[in-house]
Amino acid sequence: MTNNQFAVDITVPQAQLNEWVELINGLCEGQLGAYLEERLEAFNPKALELMDKVLDDWLAYSHPQFFDFEQQGNRLRCQAEGPTGFHRDLAVFKKVLELCGATVNVQDNTLLDYL
Amino acid sequence: MTVKQPDLSFTQNPQWIAERETHWGPIEGFLKENNRKEVVEQLKKLFFTGVIDNPEDVREGFAILYYPLQTAEAWDYLFQDVRLNPKCFKEFMNASLMGSYNEKFFLDDEARLRFFDYFHPATYQPVIKSRVPIGREQKIVQIEVDxxxxxxxxxxxxxxxxxxxxxxxxxxxxxxxxxxxxxxxxxxxxxxxxxxxxxxxxxxxxxxxxxxxxxxxxxxxxxxxxxxxxxxxxxxxxxxxxxxxxxxxxxxxxxx
Structure with a gap:
């Protein structure tokens, strides 16, 4: 794992499991643009507002990679990697996921070291 | 002198719109991966009507790829009046030669050949000139072929x-x-x-x-x-x- 690679590990409400799988698995298939906007907006329009600047940055400059999607029941995991400073964007993204109703299970040590 | 916008009245034809819809599906899926919703909506409007509301929001070259008409007349209009820059001209010049663009962009082989012919003469020439003045400076661009x-x-x-x-x-x-x-x-x-x-x-x-x-x-x-x-x-x-x-x-x- 590199300095700029982090885990996304969340538990999601069972009732919305399919939508969450679509969102996290979609990230791992490179669906970061309008797909992600639509999915976040469906959960909570305020979450999308918080994500607005980060999303612009991801699409225009940093192009992060999400990969290694895993599912165990309603616990979803993947890895995320981006350029220097990506940890800040990811911290925002995790808040966004919480606003959408997920519980974030892992705050990476690497990420906390940066903070 | 500006190039007149080509006649796009055919975009009102229900049959054309229906056919265009079948092409839009895969293109939209592709665009939604890496573009904001607002940009995808603008490109959809461009794809179906030829209208670009805000050129600043449309990435260089998208106008060429998604314009409803794929003819020399249309490309003249886009390079001159939509102010695509000389770098964009060079990239399309190379892409047209190699066909190195996503195949979704051209709706048939004839359009692909027209795109080749737009940039390249029948036989090799070391310098390619744009047909119309392009870019913010509105100059004829000359590209030396590598x-x-x-x-x-x-x-x-x-x-x-x-x-x-x-x-x-x-x-x-x-x-x-x-x-x-x-x-x-x-x-x-x-x-x-x-x-x-x-x-x-x-x-x-x-x-x-x-x-x-x-x-x-x-x-x-x-x-x-x-x-x-x-x-x-x-x-x-x-x-x-x-x-x-x-x-x-x-x-x-x-x-x-």
Missing amino acids: RFEILRDMAAKFSQFLGGSEVPVIYYRLDYFFSFLDEACDVMDVSNNDKDDIQYFANNFLQRYFKIESDLEPKNRGEQKAFLVRFYNHIANNPVHPSIKAIWQKVLDEHD
């Missing part, structure tokens, strides 16, 4: 074609290709960073001449044979640069 780059890409393209890939655009403009070979410079020149690639790809497709019956993929075999025979005859009978003939001679020697 001969090493073109030779590398064309050798790679023919190598793929002979290996079973689709017939490339350049196959339908072989006069351009062969006139280019006559003008090509010393591929072994020290300034040519692509010389290893050129040798590799050229060697790769020339080898197939000796295995026409056994090595060519059944798909497009007629076109493949026709190309190889013309290549053989051209190399033998025309003033192709000795450095290119040397690659061919090496292959010949290996089969003596």
Whole structure:
């Protein structure tokens, strides 16, 4: 794992499991643009507002990679990697996921070291 | 002087709209991966009506790819009036030669050939001029063709074609290709960073001449044979640069 690679590990409400799988698995298939906007907006329009600047940055400059999607029941995991400073964007993204109703299970040590 | 916007009244035709809808589905899926919703909506409007509300929000070149009309008249309009920049012109010039754009962008082979012909004359010319003044400065752009780059890409393209890939655009403009070979410079020149690639790809497709019956993929075999025979005859009978003939001679020697 590199300095700029982090885990996304969340538990999601069972009732919305399919939508969450679509969102996290979609990230791992490179669906970061309008797909992600639509999915976040469906959960909570305020979450999308918080994500607005980060999303612009991801699409225009940093192009992060999400990969290694895993599912165990309603616990979803993947890895995320981006350029220097990506940890800040990811911290925002995790808040966004919480606003959408997920519980974030892992705050990476690497990420906390940066903070 | 500005170029008049082409007549797009056909975009009101329900049959055209219905047909356009079938093309839009896969394009939309592709665009939604890496563009904000607002941009995808703008591109959809451009795709169906030719209207660009805010050119600043539309990435360079998208106008060319998604405009409803794919003709020289339309491209003149877009390069001049939508102010696409000279860098964009050069990128499309190279892409048109190699067909190196997503195949979703052109709705039929005729449009693909029109795009080639928009940039390139029937035979090779070392400098390509834009047909209209372009960019913010509204000047005629002159692009010097990078001969090493073109030779590398064309050798790679023919190598793929002979290996079973689709017939490339350049196959339908072989006069351009062969006139280019006559003008090509010393591929072994020290300034040519692509010389290893050129040798590799050229060697790769020339080898197939000796295995026409056994090595060519059944798909497009007629076109493949026709190309190889013309290549053989051209190399033998025309003033192709000795450095290119040397690659061919090496292959010949290996089969003596």
